[in-house]
Structure formats: structure tokens, C-alpha cells
Amino acid sequence: MMEGVDSTMRTLNRFARVLGVTGLAVMMVSHGQSQTEMRRGPVDFGPTFFAEAVAYASDQPDKSRLDVYVQVPHEEIRFLKENDRYLGRYELTLTLLTPAREPVHEQTWTVDVPVTDFAQTTQRRLYSLTHRTLDVSPGNYMMTLQLRDEESKKSSQIKKSLLVTDFAKDSVTISDIMLVNRLSTDGEKRSIVPIITGNVSHTSEGFFIFFELYTHQTVDSVDVVWKVFDPKKNEVAGRAQREPVTGSKSQVFVKIDSTGMRMGTYFLSVEATARPTVDGKPVEYKGVTSRTFNIRATDLPGVISDLDKAIDQLIYIARDTELLYVREATTEEDKRKRFIEFWAKRDPDPQTPRNELMEEYYSRVAFANQNYGHYLEGWRTDMGMIFVRFGSPDNIERHPFEYNVKPYEIWYYYQLNRQFIFVDETGFGDYRLRYPTTDLWGRVR
Known part of the structure; x- marks a missing residue:
């Protein structure tokens, strides 16, 4: 030796x-x-940006819907003066590969970011948000997002491993969880702005989560239990609630009080239980989903x-x-x-x-x-x-x-x-x- x-x-x-x-x-x-x-x-390191991929049930048979969000802070974009405004522009390429590295999806698009005031080009809290939706077969994927700033020519890349669930497989399933930055209501219509960074620190009064419930049994309600665990795996928040069900898909919003949560990475789990009667006998079906979120100092x-x-x-x-x-x-x-x-x-x-x-x-x-x-x-x-x-x-x-x-x-x-x-x-x-x-x-x- x-x-x-x-x-x-x-x-x-x-x-x-x-x-x-x-x-x-x-x-x-x-x-x-x-x-x-x-x-x-x-x-x-190239421009710093953030990405999130959230999977839901699709209207297409044997497919799931994948919503991909990309957030680019203004301070990472090179702006040019153009008449009475400032314009930034970047190009994004989204690639989806199987574990065998076989390409499943690839698309490139350009995003324009116009602002009226020079101060807006460097503010840390301002950002560009873009979104793409695609239908894919359930399974494991590697998602790559390549960002290239048109003016500076600098580029950077994000890679994420994804597990896209087959939401039609079980009697009760739950979509991925989206962290919500803003929730506004107009009558029965709700509009949301997602949190892409995973950081909920700026939401001083707590934050919302959004997910969809899918039930393939005849029930009028589903019992939902959500729990939050701190970095030391201690349960720090949680609640059980009954959600009314109409049809096979239900949209659920839950507000989580993050007051008192210290800096760190937290684990959030959601469990849904349906109790239909099948052939005259009560049956119990469960679905689970989870994700992490961060509390960071501003x-x-x-x-x-x-x-x-x-x-x-x-x-x-x-x-x-x-x-x-x-x-x-x-x-x-x-x-x-x-x-x-x-x-x-x-x-x-x-x-x-x-x-x-x-x-x-x-x-x-x-x-x-x-x-x-x-x-x-x-x-x-x-x-x-x-x-x-x-x-x-x-x-x-x-x-x-x-x-x-x-x-x-x-x-x-x-x-x-x-x-x-x-x-x-x-x-x-x-x-x-x-x-x-x-x-x-x-x-x-």
C-alpha cells in the first residue's frame, strides 16, 4: 500500500x-x-434564480400535470434604457429527463422584464415570475432549467429531482403542496401568487398552503390532518379539519401560523382520510404528501x-x-x-x-x-x-x-x-x- x-x-x-x-x-x-x-x-456564478415544480392531476388520461415556476430577482437581470423605460430580457430552457437520461420534454422561451424606474432594476424584493405547464407520465425525472441573461450573456443552471405521482392510482391522493405568497378572493374566485424560494420568512402573519384532494370513492367529506416539524423533528404546529368534497377534485387552502418559528428548515406533512361505505361495510382510504419550507433571516x-x-x-x-x-x-x-x-x-x-x-x-x-x-x-x-x-x-x-x-x-x-x-x-x-x-x-x- x-x-x-x-x-x-x-x-x-x-x-x-x-x-x-x-x-x-x-x-x-x-x-x-x-x-x-x-x-x-x-x-x-451567473444569475441567481429560483424554481419550483408542483404536480397535480391532469385532464389527460395516464398523465399528471406539472406546473413549473421560475423567479428571477431584478438585481440579477441586466437592464438597458429603452426610450422612457428600462428593459431586461432573459432566456429560459426547460429540460426533463428520465432516470435513463432520455429526453421527455424540452422548451425554450424568452421573458421581457420592463420597468419604468431605474430604482426598480436593483431592488432585491422585486422579481420576474414566469410559468409553464406540461403533461407528463407519472414517474421520476431530472428537471434542468438553464437561464441566460441576454445583455450580460451570463448563464446559470438549476437541477431538481422530481417524483411525479400517479394521482389516479389510489382511492385518495393529494397533489404536491404549493406555498402561497398572496391569496386574494373575488366572490368564489381565488387567485394566488406562489412562493418559489421556499422561504416564508417575509410572511409575518403566517402563510397559506394550497393543495388538491382527489377522491375516487363516493364520500361527502375527507378528514385532513397537517403537521409541521422543526429541524429537530419536534412537532411545532398542526391541526385536524374536515373538508367537504364535491366531485372527484377538491381545492384546499390552509393557513399556517409561523409566529415563533425559528430560523431553519421545517417539514410539512398532510394526510387525508376518506371513509366510504363499500358493499355495506365502512372502508378507510388514506393519502399523504409532504414538503419542506424555510425560515430565513431577511x-x-x-x-x-x-x-x-x-x-x-x-x-x-x-x-x-x-x-x-x-x-x-x-x-x-x-x-x-x-x-x-x-x-x-x-x-x-x-x-x-x-x-x-x-x-x-x-x-x-x-x-x-x-x-x-x-x-x-x-x-x-x-x-x-x-x-x-x-x-x-x-x-x-x-x-x-x-x-x-x-x-x-x-x-x-x-x-x-x-x-x-x-x-x-x-x-x-x-x-x-x-x-x-x-x-x-x-x-x-
């Missing part, structure tokens, strides 16, 4: 010399001189849904004493205050309401989780650690198939005069940092 490792290291040293690395000692000295500042370089980046985890993720930029100070807070409010203070000291432009460095840092964490996760969360891996601290490499050399050498990658940061070498020790994509042999603070690992 050691012979194989030594062989790998000798080969890596040979490649390093050829590629201009002057040796392990130089790399260790360079790394030992690192400061606590985070590199801010050519990291570009003054923190949207990707932060768990303050304790966000504090743990400071490990790549905070010194031990700073991290201990934040963690030792005795109350949630004090902990959040110390966390904000930590980032306020590093705000590159305190005159603006945004802390761009904090947003970039946690965007890197989210990117690492999406791209470098293995047995650990992506930000905890060696590749995730380097990416979060230093951002995108200027160049990556990949060597997956060198003869008699384990797969490895070399990441180059030219402005910092640094190189990092990762070796896949197991052959399963679990890349470990082999050079340099020190941590981010210059200590031997």
Missing part, C-alpha cells in the same frame, strides 16, 4: 516540476504566509437556512477565537448578532445594504455542496475547502487515466502563486488534498 502511495507521490512531483512547481517546500512556505482575507477573484443571504451550520462554515475564514466567540452566545438572538458583527467587519462597502463578501462566501459554500459532495457535504471536502476559501481556480488540470497513477487534479491560482493537488485515493471520486500538506493557516495537517 505504501509503495503505491510513494509511487503516486513521486509521479506527482515529476509532473509538478514539468508544470513549473518548484517543489513541496516552496508550496508549504507560500501556504504558511496565508492571511485571513478571502480571495475575491474571477468567481462568477438580512442574511438567501442560501443560509441554518444559522448554526452557517457559523460552522466560517471555519475557512475565521480564526479559532472569532469562531469561539460566535458559538459561545447564550441566546439565538445574541448568536445571530455576533454572526452579523463578524461579517460587518469584512463588508467591502458598508454604505450599501448588501454585504457582498458574505453573499459571495455562502454562494461558494452552496456551489461546493452542489459540486463536491461525496461522503461528506461538499463544503467539508478538501476540494470544497479550497473552493470556498479561494474561489474558482484560474486553471484545472485533470489526470483521470495516467498509467500506474491514481487519478488526480491540479488547481492553479496564478494571482496567488499557488497550486493545489488532489488525489482520488479510492477511485470513487473522493479527491483528497495531497499538496500542500498544511491547512489554511499554515499548520501541518
Whole structure:
């Protein structure tokens, strides 16, 4: 085993010399001189946007209806002055693949975003909302949404795994749950604006959920029980209610009081029970559905849904004493205050309401989780650690198939005069940092 490792290291040293690395000692000295500042370089994640897919029963036989919503904040769109208005425009491509990667659906459309006031082009709370509906066979899918801003030419992508239910299969079924931003009533007509981000923090008086009940038995009512569980799996809200049923489809709105719910990710479950009489005997049929939602602080980046985890993720930029100070807070409010203070000291432009460095840092964490996760969360891996601290490499050399050498990658940061070498020790994509042999603070690992 050691012979194989030594062989790998000798080969890596040979490649390093050829590629201009002057040796392990130089790399260790360079790394030992690192400061606590985070590199801010050519990291570009493209526009940040949000997507939601909600499945319902379809009017078409053997199909389910999939409603896809996309929300793009105005601050992520490049606007141009056009006569007496400002116009932003972006292109969306929606792709649906089976688990075997066979294409089921693909469509591209362009969205215009006109505003009359320049201030509207940068307001965080303003957004463009677009929607598409398609009928698909029940089953598992991978949905990909590609967004491209027409003016900046920047693009970004969202991937989501979907399970589309067969709502005609069982006697009682429930659609997916939609979080509702606004509910307005005009007589018997109701109109809703969905929450696409999954974040209900801005709804100070609680929020609504919407779902459809499908019953294929003759009943006049269905018993509905909904429950909310906090991040520690404690039930924090819930109610049982009887819903009248007319026909095979019923639309249900439920208001949930989120007052007192702390920051975190919550689990919501809905169970419906119908009790018809079949052949003179009472029978019970159940249907269930569930989803998650988030409570987030409005003054923190949207990707932060768990303050304790966000504090743990400071490990790549905070010194031990700073991290201990934040963690030792005795109350949630004090902990959040110390966390904000930590980032306020590093705000590159305190005159603006945004802390761009904090947003970039946690965007890197989210990117690492999406791209470098293995047995650990992506930000905890060696590749995730380097990416979060230093951002995108200027160049990556990949060597997956060198003869008699384990797969490895070399990441180059030219402005910092640094190189990092990762070796896949197991052959399963679990890349470990082999050079340099020190941590981010210059200590031997």
C-alpha cells in the first residue's frame, strides 16, 4: 500500500516540476504566509434564480400535470434604457429527463422584464415570475432549467429531482403542496401568487398552503390532518379539519401560523382520510404528501437556512477565537448578532445594504455542496475547502487515466502563486488534498 502511495507521490512531483512547481517546500512556505482575507477573484456564478415544480392531476388520461415556476430577482437581470423605460430580457430552457437520461420534454422561451424606474432594476424584493405547464407520465425525472441573461450573456443552471405521482392510482391522493405568497378572493374566485424560494420568512402573519384532494370513492367529506416539524423533528404546529368534497377534485387552502418559528428548515406533512361505505361495510382510504419550507433571516443571504451550520462554515475564514466567540452566545438572538458583527467587519462597502463578501462566501459554500459532495457535504471536502476559501481556480488540470497513477487534479491560482493537488485515493471520486500538506493557516495537517 505504501509503495503505491510513494509511487503516486513521486509521479506527482515529476509532473509538478514539468508544470513549473518548484517543489513541496516552496508550496508549504507560500501556504504558511496565508492571511485571513478571502480571495475575491474571477468567481462568477451567473444569475441567481429560483424554481419550483408542483404536480397535480391532469385532464389527460395516464398523465399528471406539472406546473413549473421560475423567479428571477431584478438585481440579477441586466437592464438597458429603452426610450422612457428600462428593459431586461432573459432566456429560459426547460429540460426533463428520465432516470435513463432520455429526453421527455424540452422548451425554450424568452421573458421581457420592463420597468419604468431605474430604482426598480436593483431592488432585491422585486422579481420576474414566469410559468409553464406540461403533461407528463407519472414517474421520476431530472428537471434542468438553464437561464441566460441576454445583455450580460451570463448563464446559470438549476437541477431538481422530481417524483411525479400517479394521482389516479389510489382511492385518495393529494397533489404536491404549493406555498402561497398572496391569496386574494373575488366572490368564489381565488387567485394566488406562489412562493418559489421556499422561504416564508417575509410572511409575518403566517402563510397559506394550497393543495388538491382527489377522491375516487363516493364520500361527502375527507378528514385532513397537517403537521409541521422543526429541524429537530419536534412537532411545532398542526391541526385536524374536515373538508367537504364535491366531485372527484377538491381545492384546499390552509393557513399556517409561523409566529415563533425559528430560523431553519421545517417539514410539512398532510394526510387525508376518506371513509366510504363499500358493499355495506365502512372502508378507510388514506393519502399523504409532504414538503419542506424555510425560515430565513431577511438580512442574511438567501442560501443560509441554518444559522448554526452557517457559523460552522466560517471555519475557512475565521480564526479559532472569532469562531469561539460566535458559538459561545447564550441566546439565538445574541448568536445571530455576533454572526452579523463578524461579517460587518469584512463588508467591502458598508454604505450599501448588501454585504457582498458574505453573499459571495455562502454562494461558494452552496456551489461546493452542489459540486463536491461525496461522503461528506461538499463544503467539508478538501476540494470544497479550497473552493470556498479561494474561489474558482484560474486553471484545472485533470489526470483521470495516467498509467500506474491514481487519478488526480491540479488547481492553479496564478494571482496567488499557488497550486493545489488532489488525489482520488479510492477511485470513487473522493479527491483528497495531497499538496500542500498544511491547512489554511499554515499548520501541518
